[in-house]
Amino acid sequence: MMRQADNPQSVIAVENLGIGFRGRAGGMLPVLRNITLSVGARESIGLVGESGSGKSTLALAMMGYLKTGLKVLDGTARFHGIDMFAQDRRTLERIRGGRLALIPQNSGQSLTPSLRVGAQIREALRLHSALPESRHEARVVELLALVRLPDPEAIARRYPHELSGGQQQRVAIAMALAGEPEALLLDEPTTGLDVTTQAHILELLRDLARETGMAMVYVSHDLGAIARVCDRVVVMYAGEIVLEGTAGQVLRDPDHPYARGLLASIPKLSDTCLPRALDGRPPAPGQAGEGCAFVTRCAIAEDRCRSARPELVALARGSRTRCHLPDQVRSIPLSGEREAGQRSLPEALSLDLQEMAISYAAPDLLDRLLRRETNAVATVDGISIALRHGETLGLVGESGSGKSTILKSVAGLLPPLSGRVRLKGQDDLPARVEDRTGQHLRQVQLIFQNPDESLNPRQTVAQILAQPLKLYFGLAGQALQDRSAQLLEQVRLGAHYLDRLPSQLSGGEKQRVAVARAFAAQPELVLCDEITSALDVSVQAAVLELLDDLRRDNDTSYVFVSHDLAVVKALSDRVAVLYQGRLCELGPTDDVYGPVAHPYTEVLLGAVLEPDRISCPPCRQAMWSNSVTGAGLPLPAALPQTPWPGLRPASATPPKLRRWARDLVPPRRPWQDLTAPLGTDPFRAGGSGWPKGKHSFGEFPQASGYHNLTSEGDRRCT
């Protein structure tokens, strides 16, 4: 299909669109207000915003679709001049999935479970393709190959549940491509995928957009992902467009206070400071009031901002911003100023883990009654880490690498198969939580990932905080009440929160309560299990600041588990990298994140998406381009000529390392893509030149030969 590259006419044009729902009081509450936006041919636009900003609603509205309960209040959404909300069902059916296709958020649930993947793609072809029926079978295979799925014939015969998350996402993309769309809407297509898988999906999408000339609307909360794919970025806040501009402008030096705040709250690998928190929360639908929706959180707000709602105005730089004070916006800093960490640490040990091996298969009651032995295989093995008093250790790795397992074991919830846990250089801690003394228990506190799960929904904040205070300190009456209030002050919540139930708190507030509960015990060591990953970025920054404050005030040690390398970097003194239950790197943060890293660490770092590509260290950039152009596996640009400290010299030769790195890649993930040739026009070539079956990686060698690590700061590699 020929399209002119400089076609001025827009493919998607949204004009003054307002969407709302009927509130309890009867009035219409807007979720989208005055949205005006156009997407040209070959253009890819990113829609960014935190949860509840209305970005998904807008994307679906472009297809003429509203979730139940929502209504168009005013305005239009046009596709090639066709008003999508004024069409009958037949016209919509012709356009949807054909000229205008959607890639959904959760493809695992968006693929019909009872139909084979091939049948679902064939259905799209039958509805939207001009190809004769006889060619459909072959086209399905071509499409699956186009999205770089290995062995497409076999995949076509599978049911959705037989595919991994990344594969399902690729199938959804193939299905969207079946109708050879002119525009593609992507609704958070990589949320919930592992970082490495996400990186590859994004790379695929970008190439597809470049090669096919499709217009793309990419919805995401993740600025880093947007930066990879989009030319132009639209920032949404409380149902409004607050800023629109080129990706370079918006992601590097945006012209709106909210966008600047959002950018500053994202932890970045290049930062030496903690990300800056954006306090407060967006207004609920209908609560925005007279003035600017962002006014309550804005650092430069004036009286005018409270009384009059700003219009979206074009600036000389080419961006459009919804702000009364576009000239002063740039005074808002884009990064935090607070230095994290860098405290002098005493020699005294806080936690000492020695050769821990842990398995998930716990003996059950019947086994215990019969005193039977269970023979379990260790899922986590050979973990030896020493943590100094007041130190923060970051623990990173992909899902399933055993990060949380280690924390559970230290907390006594999951007794290890072997190995020892020592606290403050004293005797070994009993393995089971039931055998530990009150002093032991008090000193080790665990904070969980999701506060919705870790706070009992039937207890008020007061009851939640009272539990450790009563248990460890025997507080009661006024003393209990005073101490609870004091703890809430420490986590920057007022004492009036005491009466509330968790359901009456926001996500960030809940997590603060969980933090307060942990600190109620005055612990020596706090174990943080992905505690910011369920939160929006601006809230995450606030929790990170809070953790930093608390460790300054209390001299607490942290073990901070996260899959997000940038978050870990912001807070940690030292970092340990886990791969499939084994430590592969452990060292001071700057070293681990430094230019020479363990190959697996490099793989992880290469997959980190940052909003501002320029600020990445050079070697990361090189790696990123390596992986996107498929030139090979991401490997450090310069391998050391001399053996690394702690490594046996003979084993550090590059070829071996290269092979090891390749084998290290998690099996059963579509990494094969990396070596696939790109740049061919898939529609013309029909995917026929696709090489098949030549990428099969062996299983990861089970940690053979790297048990000989003794001192800290070493890298393990055979």
Next chain:
Amino acid sequence: MAQSSTYQRPGPVQRFLGVMRDIAARPSGAIGLALILSHLVLALIGPWIVPYDYTHMNSALMLSGPDAGHWLGTDHLGRDTLTRTLLGGREAILVTGIATPLAVLWGGLVGVFVGLAGGRLDEVLMRVVDAFLSLPWMLKMLVLIVTFGTGTEVLIPTLAFFYGIPVIRIARAATHDVVARDFVQAARARGHGRFAIIWRELLPNVRDALLVEGAMRWSWMLLAFSSLSFLGFGVSPPTPDWGLMIADARGFMSFSPLGVLAPMVGLSSLIIGINLTADALAKALGIDRAQKAPV
């Protein structure tokens, strides 16, 4: 600076009243609640307000139609139908009113215990429960009645036993849901005792599911009780009971349809009332209750 704060949770009475208000705020709940309450009041004060003695037979007036003396006519023995209908629910309410809490209590306790113990004990017991549930209820009831005979003192434990078994399932599932959640793990990691965890973390979260289940059990138990009465295995004859009345009046339907219709209205209104209330209760407590087959 600590603000003074009265962080007392509402007591159980206030909570109960709150839930009741919530139920009554829904139209179906209000109707259901009204039906149940009027049946309960009737069961309590019935003997003092009915026009006749329920055993009083008037041989001159057999199967008579409605008139000023007998608003709903008389049965085949010349007894007043209105009197017997008004009193016909007492036995049923008494038996099921005792058996239902018993069933929920024992089923709930066992369910929570297995749910906590987990592992193979749980698996084995659930197989047994499944096997038991897989037999038609009527068969099981009848077998027990053959063995132990009929009568209130047998029916209460029998019903409590049977209807407690499906409660095990519900309680176990609810326990599993709660135990898997992090706040229970958090309490364990803090070092609270087992009973403190069960009492403070687990039971408040399992309780609601059991309450709704109890309400449903009540309606099914009534159904079973009246069916047994109808078949002649429940209440013994002079006592007025809806099921028995329908069985007796069935033969004379063509002469005196009110004889079957009156007890039908009595029984149906109570059962429908319980069902409406149970639905409203589930919604008030935020439990999504799917319609289940009466097992």
Next chain:
Amino acid sequence: MFPEWAGNALRGDFGLSANGQKQISELVGYRLRNTLLLASGAMLVGIPLALLLGVVAALWRDRPADIIVSTTAIAAMTIPEFVSATLMILVFSVWLGWVPGIVLTSANAPLADFFPEVLLPIGVLTLVMTAHILRTVRSSVIETLASDYAQMALLKGVPYWQIVFRHILPNALLPTINVVALTIAWLLGGVVVIETVFNYPGLGRMMIDSISDRDLPVTQAIALIIASVYVGVNLLADLLTMIANPRLRTAHMRRK
């Protein structure tokens, strides 16, 4: 004692009844046939009807059709069978005089003799069974309608009725297989009451009679038959689900 009895029972020999000293297998044979006539009649009408009404109620949710169907179903489910049966006799037999309200045919008469007497019992049984299955079908379809894949199919441009037949029904009706089995099991209990109400010479009434007569051997035999039918039906449902559900199928094949 028991093992011997059970062994004989497997061969169809249940021994002699306590009072009449007749062969139980002889007594039971016709009764079983009659009950099967009742049950299969109800299933033949009830299952397709329930599927149809359930899907209709779900697709036109909260419209008049759904409200009528759902309300009737709830009423039919909550009111005891003997009440609805008696009510139907009163209406269709006593007042309208359309069909006989009581079965007077003897147990060993040819099947044809049961018409039209059998129609009303089948009707009651069908009503209650339909109500149960319909409720599940309705909620299952509604749940599937709200699923991400139904939404995706819509946004893929699939016409409405194709969405219903290709994407929704196969997934929504799968869980109802087990409910149908459960309902059949329930039916075996309900049949006891209904047979008594209509004086129908089937297994259920025979069971009530044998219990009243304290005829233990007969009771035992009937209990065994009903229980095995039940187990068989459930097993069949599990097998069907496994064949129809790709998820379970592959899980089993993987395990080998």
